[in-house]
Amino acid sequence: MLWFRNDRHTSRDRTVAQSTKIDYIGTEELAQLLRPSEAVAAIRDALIAGLDPAADQPRSVLSLPHGDGQLLSMPSASEHGIGVKVLSAVPDNTARGLPRIQGVHVVFQPPAYAPAAVIDGAALTTLRTPAVSVAAVLPLVTGPGRRWRTVVFGAGPQGAGHVRTLRDAGVALSDVTYVVRDPSRAQPELVREDRVVPVEQCEQWLRQADLVVCATTSARPLFDSTLLGPDVVVLAVGSHSPDAREVDSALAARAQVIVEDRKTALRECGDIALPVAEGVLTAERLLPMADVVRGEAVLDGSRPVLFKGSGMAWQDAVIADAALRKVGGATDPSRG
Known part of the structure; x- marks a missing residue:
């Protein structure tokens, strides 16, 4: 778990993001929270409940300098908040002994839409x-x-x-x-x-x-x-x-x-x-x-x-919501 603080500000001046606990879910934590079959069920349940993939925003793609790869941004809204996954895709990382894809998925929860959780982006992609x-x-x-x-x-x-x-x-x-x-x-x-x-x-x-x-x-x-x-x-x-x-x-x-x-x-x-x-x-x-x-x-x-x-971004949002429910994050109104 991470705490974002800035001790130079008083409690009156401190923003919600600076005073709110932000959960970090890494590769091991995500694997412990959701089995692959539970991720499958979460996707199917969301679609059966009426989620419309066509409502998703298109991903944005930024070419990295010198043709080194791409930066992808994928936002999506759900009833539990906004999720944004940002990933770098760098083919040459394989030769460096590093993952080709790296990044994070950030969850902003209502009503204040303060950041509530950060999930390892590669782990989320590998699961979803x-x-x-x-x-x-x-x-x-x-x-x-x-x-x-x-x-x-x-x-x-x-x-x-x-x-x-x-x-x-x-x-x-x-x-x-x-x-x-x-x-x-x-x-x-x-x-x-x-x-x-x-x-x-x-x-x-x-x-x-x-x-x-x-x-x-x-x-x-x-x-x-x-x-x-x-x-x-x-x-x-x-x-x-x-x-x-x-x-x-x-x-x-x-x-x-x-x-x-x-x-x-x-x-x-x-x-x-x-x-x-x-x-x-x-x-x-x-x-x-x-x-x-x-x-x-x-x-x-x-x-x-x-x-x-x-x-698509809605898939990340669905899996992130399912994981946060396991830790109480997606249904805790005090998080906003």
Whole structure:
């Protein structure tokens, strides 16, 4: 827990922010507060209760000096206050032994809208991104009698986070194969006992895959989707740029395509915008995940499903609210 104070001011002059306790929730604290399955439930419950992803403000993106990366700002309002996540995305950090994505999520609570909590931004992203993916397809992938042979492109926090979340949410994974450029660099604490293979060997695993997770920074399709079966489920979450994509247009053309929000997907997701521009996918075919979660759009289990997520601010706000409820922050009116 952090206290923000400025002893040069009297109590009369001190601002609310300077005299209010601000909770700090780091990586370990967030993991203790919310299991992955609880994060999935929080996303689904919010959508079922009527949350409208289309009401979210677009993220703002600032290019860092010298082309070093990007600074992303993502604000969102909820009944519990305002949440703003600010992240730096610096690709060269990997070579420095640092996380590629770093930042914080700040919660401002009513009625005074003083800052009430700061949550580690990377930890929040690592928890909420797979929670959203799994929330979008949960009934389909938890149906009785099916076990899922899974291929994951990328063995970093997001790839491993999807595997962890799928398992915690009750998805029966019969086999997990991570596909990476250099298996020797895979972190044992992330991939655990699952298989890790070089990208050159991915074809044999894709041919038998039931579920594919794409969690990379690739700007080009990772594989030829004709290798995939007729009822495969693909979760693509690695890119948030209209000219970058992890899956090819052939998959978008034949799949049931779920997105967080139509306008957001067309603006930010190359996996969607590029096949639309090519004429093989239309905006009308895009299924908002809120409609799927609420049962207003029903998926056909005999056809491919593609979920494309780029990350939206409302998701961070929902997960932050759920975490703060566990520590009493979101429902304590004295915090304002």
